[in-house]
Amino acid sequence: MTSSPFWRDALEKASEGQATVEDAALLLREAPLFDLGRSADRVRRHLHPDDVVTYIVDRNINYTNVCTCRCSFCAFSREEGAPDAYVLSDSELAGKIEETLDAGGTQILLQGGLHPDWGLPEAVRLARAVKRYPIRLHGFSPPELWHFAIRSGVSIAEVISRLKEAGLDSVPGGGAEILDDEVRGVISPRKIGWRQWAAVMREAHRQGLSTSATMMFGSVEAPEHIARHLVRVRELQEETGGFTSFIPWTFQSGNTLLSCDPRFGERQARGLGHAVGYLRVLAVSRLLLRNIRTVQVSWVTMGAKVAQLGLFFGGNDYGSTMMEENVVASAGVAFRMSEEEIVGTIRDAGFRPMRREEHRCST
């Protein structure tokens, strides 16, 4: 790899919290892996000096796969009426929650497609159905919240306050993909733009709901787009302080429309969605987002082995047991981890595994 010494300046600026989009892009492109790793590890140990790596026992529930968005990177969504389209019934939902509680789970991560018939009343009803049980509800990413608002003709503030009233505890940071409308125009043209995503998060934070923020990379973006995403999240966090965690993960191309594009192979080969690229992006995320306490590794997309290494490249949270995972699995990637495996993997890396405290969402 050709390295100019400029990455050193960028690294220094990053460690002072001053990195610009250009600095971050330079780090992604040129900084040697171990320099990035060591710097990210330093930030991580400064924020979490006790060697603790957290995780959560929760269940991922996808209430429907019917979605009007039909993003080209998504293998999960279906049109209404498709033979394998589904909406979970009340009894299926209840069964899944009871299983989670029986397994010692403390949270439901609830997300679904943008169903054409679903508005705020349906969402409120679903939230109440979950909250009949003593369990945290981490649910409804910004595109879903936006969809409910449009369908029901109410404001985002109204959607959030009604769901909060119904028991919503925190909001997952999904649907962020890459917070850049040029990239979104290619991979998710019908999804809300980055400003709307930010607006929903701002409102959630204003109403006292904490949220996570995600980033899906390794599709068609350039390092500059990743850098812009990181800076935008950092700036929003400056403003609200409402993000508890940041979760970068990689695009999984199986069964997606995007992977059928003849130009895609070359684009992906140049991207950072591979294993070494993942560690680089994770480290740069940790370096830039010093104002977000937690950076989560993604065993769901990268597997247990790479996720473990991620703990040395800035990650301080191992995510969750999931119990079921449908979105990434639709793309043909189905890693599985039990709580024992998560705990063993964290220990093997020399860290202390600890179940995440109840009030901290970050799936």
Add this chain to the structure above:
Amino acid sequence: MEPSLERIRDKVSAGVRMSEEDALALFRTRDIHAVGEMADLANRRVNGNRVYFIVNRHINPTNICVNRCKFCAFGKGKEEPLAYTMTMDEILVRAEEGRSQNATELHIVGGLHPDLPFDFYLRMLRTLRERFPEMHIQAFTAVEIDYFSRITGLPLAEVIRLLKEAGLGSLPGGGAEIFAPEVRNRICPEKITGDRWLEVMEEVHAAGLRSNATMLYGHVETLESRVDHMRRLRELQDRTGGFQSFIPLAFHPKNTEIAKGYTTGLADLLSLAVGRIYLDNFRHVKSFWIMVGPKIAQISLHFGVDDIDGTVVEEKITHAAGAQAGQEMTVAELVTMIRQAGKIPVERDTLYNVVREWPETAA
């Protein structure tokens, strides 16, 4: 950096040989950035920025084996339902497939069959050499060579001479496992001893044939026994210089009699990196992507590895024990994966002659 590591780093920089204590300290540390950088330095000194791969075809002619090693899910008794032995025609079909994919090597290892005469193997070699003179035949672990000597009553040197005359080009490094008797007695009591394995290899090298050396880790061995294993390899290599590459192999638990989980990413990287740093008289360290998965194989290119084996096409031994990687990687996939790690892909033949060097980045 820990003081003991600093001392080791200085030795690596100065090109001073590692002690066994040094190797142990490297296995025990969790400063993976330091270990990675040392291994990378040791590797670059020998191999620069090049990463080798080979277009090869594996053939496992039989899974019937008189040894029943506890870590092995491949070996079967003669009467078991999944037992198989290929006919010469079946072997030739696979070799022909190899040729059609421009393979430069046939890689042949199998079980210790109770009935097949030594002549079967000599005929196989002669036939393959006649039909496929352009492909190098790398075949038979030291365990099989010892077995041939026992079933024929011929001395090792004579067995090797006959095999070489029939077309054997070099030997793989399997069957080494862990040399220490207390480990060997627990995992493969019927297999030849570590002493005998080394004795066979010394004869092989004396006959002018190259070989590789493996180490099976992640089962019941201790770190001390891994270091002892590498010490004995380094000593023999000092005498013969006949080993080409060191190949740590990750134990796979499925369908075996050893109750352990899969190895962690950290254990995989440390085995490779410490091997690179300690085995200063080995030119190459290979990360077999079938064993550790393509993701860890790619990351390992920053941890001292300069070889990711090859296209493989059909692999039965590790897959019997639950390997999660596929059985085949195309040349394009291998080249992309190496480039993404910032390295120069080089297709090699069995003896590390360059077949083709790719430019560092896609045109």
